[in-house]
Amino acid sequence: MNVLVLSGYGINCENETLHAFEVVGFKGKIIHINDLIQNPKQLNNYQVFAIPGGFSYGDDTGSGNAMAKKIMTNLYDQLTDFSLKDKLIIGICNGCQILINLGLVPSLNKKDPEVALIENKSGSYECRWVDVKVSNNKSPWLKNISTLNLPVAHQEGQFMIPINVLKSIKANDLIGLQYINHRKKLAKGQFPFNPNGSKDDIAALTNQNGNVLAMMPHPERAFYNYHIPNWQSKTIKKFGDGYKIFMNAKKFFA
């Protein structure tokens, strides 16, 4: 099992993302996008493609846009092929924004992006921990998980979805994660439970097959128990909730 973790141009969570995959049993490599463009065939050596969080191109022209355009220009076919195989793709935070801008998620009909991620309703960057529930058990990434406690850290994490697209998303069961409140009910847009005002409290979407997951929260930052806020007051265990996502990737290939 090999994972390719993308880097370059301001992506910045590659080390911890690779670490999380390695701990659950993957072999992996951080590869700079320019090297991948030089030699796209190396994608064949990998079963998982991960786009980590970060600030590619400083979020200029919209978060994830510039990097998505670079991939579209240079790697689009190869990445689409990858997504159509029995392989997994994950985009976390900035990676999520890139996948959405590439249109690989939700990928209902057309090649173009169908949803957008816009600025948080609060107008400010939000680095805070949230609770999400898994809304779709289809995706191999999310199997057998009910809720997760994870951090978000973004300026543009609000899903904006045209009504007809939202209908299809729901009909096809493509909502991956939704923000919930302290009573474990949907946040209904209420801050800070829903940190960005996202439509229908959406925190993650998948493609039709469920093998491509675009999620705003950061599972790799909730990997160990000591990542969790106020862990001293909680029961002692080794891993945090983020671990489950990476384990699911391992189970998929096991």
Added chain:
Amino acid sequence: MTNTIQILSIEKTGKESSLQKEHNNKSIKIIDGYFFSRNLDDQKFTKISKLISNDISQTILTKKNVNKVLSSYSNFNWVVEIKFLPGVTDNVATTVKEIIKDNLKSSFKSFELGSTKIILIKGRKKDITKISKNEANPLIQTIKIYPFKKYLNNFKKNQFKIEKVKLPKKKYSKKEINLDISDYHLSLIGKLGIEENDKSRRGTLGLDLESLKAIRNYFSTIKRKPTDVEIETLAQTWSEHCKHKIFSAKIDDIHEGIFKKYIKGATEKIIQLRKDNFCVSLFTDNAGGIEFNKDWIICHKVETHNTPSALDPFGGAITGIVGVNRDCLGFGKGAKPIANTYAYYLADPNKNYQLYRQKNNKDPMLPANFIAKGIISGVRVGGNCSGIPTPQGNVYFDDRFAGKPLVFCGTVGIIPKKIKGKLSHKKKANPGDIILMAGGRVGKDGIHGATFSSEELDPNSPVSAVQIGDPITQKKMSDVIIRELRDENLYSSITDNGAGGLSSSIGEMAKESGGFIVNLEKIPLKYNGLYPWEIWVSESQERMTLAVPPANVKKVIKRFNARGVEATIIGKFIKKEKAIVKYNKTEILNLDMEFLHEGYPKLNLKTSFPKIKKEKKKIIKKSSLIDKLHKLLSSPNIVSKEFIATQYDHEVQATSIIKPLQGEGRVFGNATAIKPLFSDEKSIALSQAAYPQYAETNPYDMAGCSIDTAYKNLIVSGANSKKIAILDNFCWCSSDEPDRLYQLKEAAKACYDYAVAYQTPFISGKDSMFNDFKGFDKTGKSIKISIPPTLLISSIGLVDKISHLTKITPDDGDILLVLGVTRNELQDSVYSKIIGYEKSKNPVVNSKDALRTYRNFEKANKLGIINSAIGIDLGGLGIAVTKMAIASKKGLAIDLKLKNKFSVDQFLFSETQSRILVSMKKNKLANFKKIFKASDYTIIGKCTGSDVIEFKENKKIMRGKISDFAKSYKQNIKGL
């Protein structure tokens, strides 16, 4: 055909909402504009606009739809167009150019573009003027206000313009400067700069008459006239900013100067006493290094960026943070930045100070809230975009920062001890090594930055002194250095380009080899038309200088280029101790290295005892204890800084282990911790402290309190007392006045005494000596505002085991104790400022007592006796108790058994240092008593788990609801 692409968001953006709220006007819309230097045909327009916009969330304006689209939002009638002045860093434009070049390949080569913010409103002209004042800074941006009709017309007639940098074409000929002139004319060169042929002056050199005379003497011995480049270089190298002349001067009877005697002296004494490997690299490098574990070193550095942040708060602060990140990259062979720290000392953002740099209400200081907001966002963008967590910081407000804000930015880095078998903290540029400049290009940014930050802010402060950092260019460069070059040992030395630019970085590095030869024409420029001296001293950001053995040069350049980073050969290091600079083969600088670095006249300073400025009397208003607690909790220096913590990414790198917001109730903590390696449970605890409010009463005690608090916060968090190092950042005022120098000497003396007592070496430090504003108030009266002397002590410590890390939240049934003795020390306290002045003493640290408390605490914590702990500082015990309750959301009952004739207020709000509030299970008390003797602690109450805090004084009980306290504590700071 069109020359602009303009995009607007379909739904209201967060920024639009906040503008609408701020200006109480629902008809405000923002357009992202891009102005091109040439017309785009329809095909290119469509293609490019698709590349830089989002189909779902945005609309692209065209000549055809502009009227209809905009009228669907409102009947706008005014427009403000904000764009960068030519030559100012425009990061968005850089990204757009890259996207276009990558996508259109060769079909659209040479073009210029600028990003623009266009704000539309329906309202009066004075409304749009007000908006423009809040959204733009005339120092770096052009602001055009015009009617909406004209906007539509501009759109139709392609009249959006981009201004390029237009520098007069000048042919450089070597300029020699005659120094055989009168003292008066000589001092004019120092104050106003070198005279150009047209009699204009280049801007201050910050050289005093004595220094100019030293230069004159040097050149008369070598029998020639100096060139302009030589004088500019000497001015940079000898600036207060680079040479720290005041800290190295003879002061009264201290011949070696206060740095050598008190700061370095303390560290040397400590190293001599401790005989371990904790201190690795001190004072010589860009940052100070200590041992982390057997394989790794960590380094820490804190810088200030005060003057630039007064002129352009956003640009100044972002440059401050990415600049100190480079100090880390320039530590040893290059350390990876793993945490940022910040501390801001600001004027009240809710006040309108109306200060002017010139008479008749001309050249106004930026409003206090504009400065505060700009600084906070500058560090946000710099840190977040670089992928470096920013867990630790604080903000303090005082009117005396109205003329000059203090912006401290720090970075912690990590580096393996050995790289390919060689010690990583040792570096040496060898003779024959190539000088390579990597990263951004050179423009007029920050010309004279080093010399002017050493001077007071007055009307002659040059505007080209403003830089704006570009974190993404730096991130790209940093990734290549840390991941691809360093571990292969491809270069022999590295340093950053900060103040003084190449003249400083190469000048410093060349000490390792002997000297250098640089060819200035090789240096890549942002635009043509720079004079050689400008290239040499420019402070354009995101550049590192490397010394590369000739055999590796090709490989190194190739690696940089493959990641989209420019790298250029600009000269070589030589053995001969000469500094040589050429421009198109003409030699324009040739100085002895010895004179360059040591030729400046040493100062001889005298101090005198200052008149103590007494705190003004303010009548104490009668109110209940609970009311007083609310007033203190909501006062700006105690109120939660959560809004900063949540906008600074402190989770990136997945190292955050003690977060800035602590407990379920999210209290802004005094210390934070990161665990930098997945393979080791050892953590790094960070904190900092400064007490400018104590400085005028007693600068010695002020410094003692700063060191004590910075140290205490780490002990309380669980750090190993033997593994704590500190950093000193002195921000002083009027350092040419004997009474200010007296305060400086006293503070430095305290640094020695307390650092030696606590065994905490100073590993790095910096000073900024002239934080004064000279100008005019709104009536035209000339005024001077000096900051209170401010000594920021940053502390960095190691926590051996995760289980040693503490929490601030007690559990039901815990008993509460105060460790350490409380004295009546309300002088200069938050209480005396907010509630009313009480004649009292200022806080004084007794290091012997303090250390006993700290050692015992450490012991008890390791034995698992302590359940929760919080350091007691601003607002005293009363505030510490309240914070514990807010954090845990658990009620506390405090029994005020007052000793020593204390009043309730004295007991609860005194700011006596070296105290810790702790909680523990009742059954641990016996073991606790084996460690602490009875006179070293007081049992003050217990955790009840209810929803109130209650204070019992004899039979009287005062209660306050935790949720109400939390509300006061989490109030917004007015004006922010």
